[in-house]
Amino acid sequence: MNASSKPERTRLSAEDWEDAALSLIAEQGVNALAVEALARQLGVTKGSFYWHFRTREALLQAALERWEQYGEREIISQIEAIPDPRVRLPELFRRVAHELQPHRVYAALLKALDHPQVVPVMARVSQRRMDFLNTAFTQAGLPPEQALNRSRLTYAAYVGFLQLNFTLGLPRISHEEFDHYVEHMIATLIPH
Amino acid sequence: MNASSKPERTRLSAEDWEDAALSLIAEQGVNALAVEALARQLGVTKGSFYWHFRTREALLQAALERWEQYGEREIISQIEAIPDPRVRLPELFRRVAHELQPHRVYAALLKALDHPQVVPVMARVSQRRMDFLNTAFTQAGLPPEQALNRSRLTYAAYVGFLQLNFTLGLPRISHEEFDHYVEHMIATLIPH
DNA sequence: GATTAACCATACGGATGAGTATGGAATGCT
DNA sequence: AGCATTCCATACTCATCCGTATGGTTAATC
Incomplete structure (x- = not known):
């Protein structure tokens, strides 16, 4: 070593x-x-x-x-191909949930939001991801304002979970429990 | 001055x-x-x-x-008195949403989760709040596992919104839009 | 009003980490 | 082989910040 x-x-x-x-x-x-x-x-x-x-x-x-450039050609570009938004969104959730490795930098930058150099980068990245969610929710049939709020809520849940479970280690959750949590997110946040 | x-x-x-x-x-x-x-x-x-x-x-x-002791006798102790959980939960959401001042320390500590002294305090505080949500969701009729996941999701949404809007200043949102967002949260996360 | 304890200023030592200066070693080119 | 360029080591300076030592000042108490 x-x-x-x-x-x-x-x-x-x-x-x-x-x-x-x-x-x-x-x-x-x-x-x-x-x-x-x-x-x-x-x-x-x-x-x-x-x-x-x-x-x-x-x-x-x-x-x-x-990091920002590398993040562009990541999950989103692969997921974007799925035409049906009601298939695309759950797939996005599950993929993101099981690829927590690339999110370590994002979680670390989340703790450095007092740093002037970090803020604009995080603002751009977060905005792009929320835009992605917004179009998906809109295509899924939600009216414009609801789609916007739902995308905000969804992304906030992602960010918060990252902070709580990833950085704080809370709640202490097993793999099986985690999968159930993701399915609960899908059932709660994605219109059906 | x-x-x-x-x-x-x-x-x-x-x-x-x-x-x-x-x-x-x-x-x-x-x-x-x-x-x-x-x-x-x-x-x-x-x-x-x-x-x-x-x-x-x-x-x-x-x-x-x-800070931890002061946080004990805060909103929760006042809200706890409301017997009906389906009234208590929306009321909690609205109160928390409009008293963002005491949350500034929490948001700052969220960015210091790499500090060993901060972690146990944040773990205790966050766990207590999630427990509070859990009992409320349970009383509102959700089965145990769903209530647990819903409380995790709700608290993650709170933490994430704090980071995004409070620290990052994203999305740039007006007071009216914010109220609509809170109502959207209530409609989405609280069983009806 | 003199003494004791609580509170604060000044001046230091030591550690850390950014940035500079400069000379030496490795690599590509002819 | 010889030379220039690229890359790196060593040895500094400088600023910051924690912590200590020590003496001075204010407030309480008898």
Whole structure:
């Protein structure tokens, strides 16, 4: 087990630093993003970092933009193909529920909403996802205002569950219970 | 406009420091809780602080416990008196929705869930509130498992909305729209 | 009104982490 | 091979913030 997950002794690029930053953010939050700590984790020193980036702020910015772009071509683009919204929505719920790994960064950024650099990124990402929900609910037959409120409610439930169960570890729930919870969400939030 | 909200030049007590700490947490988060900054805001120096508290950690602990105890005798104890759960639940929703001021600390602590001192407090508070919801949903006629899941869903929606609208400022919503959203929540989440 | 205890100011030490300066090692190009 | 460019190490400076030491000031008490 080496210091990093990539034990190759090759030289580093800016993208390597961005990826390392994102994984560190996912594990320990934005506050823990220190250049010396990152350097140790990558097996180098600060001298390397300040060649690739002008400042710590620049790294965070680059990492956030990288994450935002990567998030674009994720679940949504695959799910968008399903024509029937009453099939698409439950499928979305179940997929999201069982792929909690990519949501670790989102959960970490949720705890860094006091940081000025994080806010606009999270605002864009969240808005896009809520727009996606909104069109789905509208296509499912909900009138415009109800669809808007339902998408807000749904996304709030997602965000809240992330915070409660993911970060706080509450409620202590089993896999089976979790599946039942997801089905309960589907039954409650999706019109039938 | 003085440095603090209390321009009296009287001497300080430990409780004054705890209150100041809580208001600073509400405004700038737990990370911003620095003793020198607090001292400046109170118009004194560190010398005062370290007479009342052994360490910064101790202040945070005391402030958190103070907040937790204060939260006990809040909305819940007043709402608990309403016997009919189908009246109690909507009333709870509306009350909580229009008293967002006391929730600022909760929203700030939600962003500090990586802090070891914050986690147990938030776990206790959140668990108590979910228990309250659970008994209400049970009394409203939901079978045990559904009531449990519904209370989880409801509380997650609350937490998520706090993060999205309160901290992130998304969606940009008017008072009227907000009222409609609350009514939509009531109609969707409370059995009828 | 003098003494004691409660409260606060000033001045330090030490740790941490961002950013700079500069020289050295590795790699690509010719 | 020789050279320039890219990448990294070492050794600093500087600012911030926690905590300590110590002496001074205010308020209570007899």
